[in-house]
Amino acid sequence: METNKLKVTYDLSVDDLAAFVFFHQRKSPAARRHTSGCLFPAAAIMLAIPTLALIFNKKPIVEAIADLWMLFLFPFLFLAFTFPILKWQTKRMSQHLLREGRSMGFYGPHSLLLNEDGLHETKDAGETFRKWSAVEKMIITPSHLFIYTSGVEAFVVPRTAFPGDQDSIYFCEYILKCSDLTGHDVPQQIRSGTHILSGNT
Structure with missing residues (x-):
């Protein structure tokens, strides 16, 4: 397991969060x-x-x-x-x-680490941890990766956080391996349009 490929660090902008809200x-x-x-x-x-x-x-x-x-x-x-x-x-x-309001801590510097226990997000507002069993679906768009852990909550990762397609493929395939989101061709979906990967597809 390549640990360095299982952690991404990025600046999450208001536009990134708005993209998730708009998509949802x-x-x-x-x-x-x-x-x-x-x-x-x-x-x-x-x-x-x-x-x-x-x-x-x-x-x-x-x-x-x-x-x-x-x-x-x-x-x-x-x-x-x-x-x-x-x-x-x-x-x-x-x-x-x-x-509006006190939402500054929800954008800015972020990091998301994947390990055997689950997903660990670190940001200015604090830390968030979700077990793999909480992952409901993963959505790959041309600009973002949305990892849903409930009907309205998701980890938002800009695709620019990954140096290249191979890194994002490795990251997404590890999520599929650890969660119940199986049976998907991640490389094809990374390189094409928007895809929703869930246990029901």
Whole structure:
């Protein structure tokens, strides 16, 4: 076991933490259900208005559609523009919230050490230890590594903390070995896009 490859030291920025919050809110089933539950009913109501107008309109159908086509188009434009705007607002709000209050100790110099007992994180705000049994999933994105230890908590490691792909592969494969996250091709996922590694995949 190469101990030096099982410890990473890095500066965690507000943007790194905001990236985790943004990713979690975008991928969380509960958050997605909430967003869809708000937007799609609103779009359905917008679509119902011209539909009812078309049904009760006494003009020829082609002429009525020509009069109402903008109203039929509006719900789809609403969804097309609202989702990107919500993503942008979520990212900005995450950054603002993380800068509020006494959160300074949660970003800045960090180190994360892996050993047989679990994961040890050291930062200005103190130390955090989690046993391997607490690891629920590991998410590899092009810019970050998120090691979830609960539904809303994760160790956030920027990919820039690793000198190269081989070091991040070694680090991630050690996590898979010690936790229950098995059956994944880490080298392929390190070099490609976003992947969620969990015991259910």
